[in-house]
């Protein structure tokens with residue numbers, strides 16, 4: 502008897518289920534297979550039911566997608582991205598790594614009227630496959646947009662306040678990050694994580710003061726791991742103003758994992 506093709510509603514339910522979100526759940530692998538194959542069938546990705554969803558070298562420069570912490574988090578329940586600029590990091594998660602579009606909400610601080618043509622193209626592509634795309638989202642005031650909504654992972658790639666003017670006596674980037682962390686902790690599900698990627702240099706450490714920002718937000722567990730832009734082939738980082746691109750100007754980057 503042919504298997505019934507699950508409805509979008511059913512897939513949404515599965516993405517919210519513990520079988521999907523908890524890799525230790527006995528039905529974890531089969532639930533991930535159903536969801537992955539539903540998207541493959543619906544959006545034409547070249548995968549089939551019995552194929553291993555991820556193998557080494559499948560995705561451009563990605564050697565083993567599942568080993569990339571951000572990618573594996575994007576497969577663990579609902580993900581929110583803030584300050585996405587041109588949406589190309591989200592596009593990489595969805596189109597390079599086949600993260601589940603319906604589990605992703607991708608946002609920018611600006612109004613959609615003010616975004617680049619590249620950003621508009623990514624918005625169209627992402628919306629078409631089921632990503633929720635929102636503008637006017639302030640990472641330091643997530644309540645205003647998300648009210649009581651919670652996520653498993655909240656990601657901010659290369660936060661930059663776009664100003665050098667001290668804010669209440671502090672570096673504006675430190676103020677941005679600590680405001681983001683304080684807001685994000687209120688929108689995390691149990692075992693949720695906040696992820697922030699920055700340039701790895703003592704100069705940037707001084708600007709963000711991640712330890713102090715985490716402490717300000719009441720986060721006790723945090724650590725940094727290396728970030729390789731090559732793992733995200735479709736990612737074309739953008740800058741807040743006309744500053745030089747951090748990815749072009751620097752070679753070493755780190756991703757902070759913060760677990761309240």
Ligand SMILES: C[S@@+](CC[C@H](N)C(=O)[O-])C[C@H]1O[C@@H](n2cnc3c(N)ncnc32)[C@H](O)[C@@H]1O
Nearest residue numbers: 584585586610639640658659661738739740741
């Ligand atoms: C260096 S850009 C990085 C953009 C994108 N994340 C990337 O990696 O290409 C910094 C981003 O932070 C955003 N930003 C600054 N303040 C923000 C805020 N309060 N809420 C959300 N985003 C903010 C800017 O709009 C800008 O897109």
